[in-house]
Amino acid sequence: MTHTYQYPRAALTVDCVVFGFDEGDLKVLLIQRDLEPFSGKWALPGGFVHIKESLENAARRELAEETGLKNIFLEQLYSFGAPERDPREHIVSVAYYALVSLAEHRPQAATDARQAAWFNLDDTPDLAFDHEEILATAIARLRGKVRYEPIGFELLPSRFTLGQLQHLYQVVLEEKLDKRNFRKKILGTGLLVDTGEIQQDVAHRAARLYRFDERKYQQLRKRGFSFWL
Amino acid sequence: MTHTYQYPRAALTVDCVVFGFDEGDLKVLLIQRDLEPFSGKWALPGGFVHIKESLENAARRELAEETGLKNIFLEQLYSFGAPERDPREHIVSVAYYALVSLAEHRPQAATDARQAAWFNLDDTPDLAFDHEEILATAIARLRGKVRYEPIGFELLPSRFTLGQLQHLYQVVLEEKLDKRNFRKKILGTGLLVDTGEIQQDVAHRAARLYRFDERKYQQLRKRGFSFWL
DNA sequence: AGTCATTGTGTCTAAAATACACTATGAGTT
DNA sequence: AACTCATAGTGTATTTTAGACACAATGACT
Structure with missing residues (x-):
């Protein structure tokens, strides 16, 4: 036809x-x-x-x-x-x-x-x-x-460490970020929740696992909050 | 056909x-x-x-x-x-x-x-x-x-006053901006050129006319500069 | 001479960004 | 058991940037 x-x-x-x-x-x-x-x-x-x-x-x-x-x-x-x-x-x-x-x-x-x-x-x-x-x-x-919307989390598993997150940002932005400043800023948004779990099977000190709080982000966004990195 | x-x-x-x-x-x-x-x-x-x-x-x-x-x-x-x-x-x-x-x-x-x-x-x-x-x-x-690219200038005549520019930003962003801070920031980019001319036919003190320096912006942009407001 | 609308200008304060170095943990190795 | 290794986790001081704020200058019009 x-x-x-x-x-x-x-x-x-x-x-x-x-x-x-x-x-x-x-x-x-x-x-x-x-x-x-x-x-x-x-x-x-x-x-x-x-x-x-x-x-x-x-x-x-x-x-x-x-x-x-x-x-x-x-x-x-x-x-x-x-x-x-x-x-x-x-x-x-x-x-x-x-x-x-x-x-x-x-x-x-x-x-x-x-x-x-x-x-x-x-x-x-x-x-x-x-x-x-x-x-x-x-x-x-x-x-x-990636700098002004929290889309980076889509590239990580639902539970991730701050090290993985920082590494992701470094790769995407092609620049080195300071560990302490990065953690301060990202935790300062209040959008990461500590799951209480820690990494398994790593050959060094295991890191805490966090998840991104999508609900909270949507609420904050309605009130004019904007994500920045 | x-x-x-x-x-x-x-x-x-x-x-x-x-x-x-x-x-x-x-x-x-x-x-x-x-x-x-x-x-x-x-x-x-x-x-x-x-x-x-x-x-x-x-x-x-x-x-x-x-x-x-x-x-x-x-x-x-x-x-x-x-x-x-x-x-x-x-x-x-x-x-x-x-x-x-x-x-x-x-x-x-x-x-x-x-x-x-x-x-x-x-x-x-x-x-x-x-x-x-x-x-x-x-x-x-x-x-x-409008906040991170200098597209606002496209909405103004090629020569404009800082008052017009500020007003434009206020209308587009729907927020009031402080005159001194606005002028400081926008002139601080070095992207506005004073044409030496002044406004004509206004019923008050005539303002200087500026133009946007497109060439300079393109050069700076190549070197990683980004426009912010 | 006075009124009016708008231009043009500087400083102080608060907030945010940046630079920076060591101890803690736990797996693996000897 | 001691040691090595890789990465986690933490705080402060400095610099930079953003924000608040008020008054004199100009020039057209009456």
Whole structure:
């Protein structure tokens, strides 16, 4: 069955930049294309938006189909519509970015045949289409946003140590932070709750585990509080 | 002539939230629709994206056609794609926001037959489609961005007084600012150049006219400087 | 000469950011 | 048992930045 319109229409896709954090490095999830164009090249997970499907739903559906990831933090990034961005025809892509904790969303066996793999951010292969530009835009957004919204927690397991949190911020912001000042500031927000538990199986003094108090953050935010780092 | 595709496609539009500032108030430019759906209702200027046209070009073309505005500050805002946002069919809209100085882009005789008018932000009519949501998103973006990027200048004439600038910030941020502290901070950035001229035709002491030093800002920005207010 | 609206200017105080170094813990090694 | 190693955990003094605050200067208009 075919569909006919009076004027030509661009096709519409979604692409997702999935960031993962894993004791040490910030990574991005890529899939290897098995179809033309750019068959064999690495690309961001994504695909065509179905008719009568919201953009965010399309992004979540494609993520689930191509990478198995569900119920994760996902936010719209930017829309890319340069006419020559796809060699076939004019395809407009609405990009999203997602944050996951690698500890809680394990090795990502792609549910579908395509190969999916995590790449260190400073060691990514050449990407298909304009996906390098999309990735660069996503990195810039993550760096900018992590300072004034508590989204960094999405990259950590639900219980984490202050050391892990500081390390995450150092990797994302690409700058060294002072331990005492960092702890003072982050605990000063009152948004971290000491779970009473401590780290297990580490070859050094075990640290306390904290969790982020989402409820409290939402309450404070309504009253004009803003998160800063 | 018609165009046929294997799968149904959503249509693609752009919509523009044009903010104008005029000695006193922040306004938004709306047009009155002359076609169904929502004929007679006010709406954001915008229209269908042509095939092989970039999104930003489409926004600039529609702005020129519907409002006569050209060569203005324009930035992508967000994409709206809820399936029921247009009663006819699934139409995805990429929204942009624009900033103009009303002093330099005068009363806006719409070039095309449609009526265009500036509305005070706290006195806007009911809008067609989901344009109220788009407008709210644009206001939030403007408020957020004005603090850490020097985009406020786009709303003023190229030469302006510190009083006008302070007033603009007060209106956008909806808070009162201390005159001496404001001047100290804004002059402290080194990004304002005293043109040596002074205001004409005012019924009180005439103020110095400044201009924003765009070149210097771009240089500083490369070296990691960030604008704060 | 006086009124009016707005410009333009400096200091003191409070708050926040930054710099900085040692002891504590517990696993692993000898 | 003693030692090494890696990381956790803690406080103060200094510098920087933000915020409060009041009055004289200008120039058009009456």
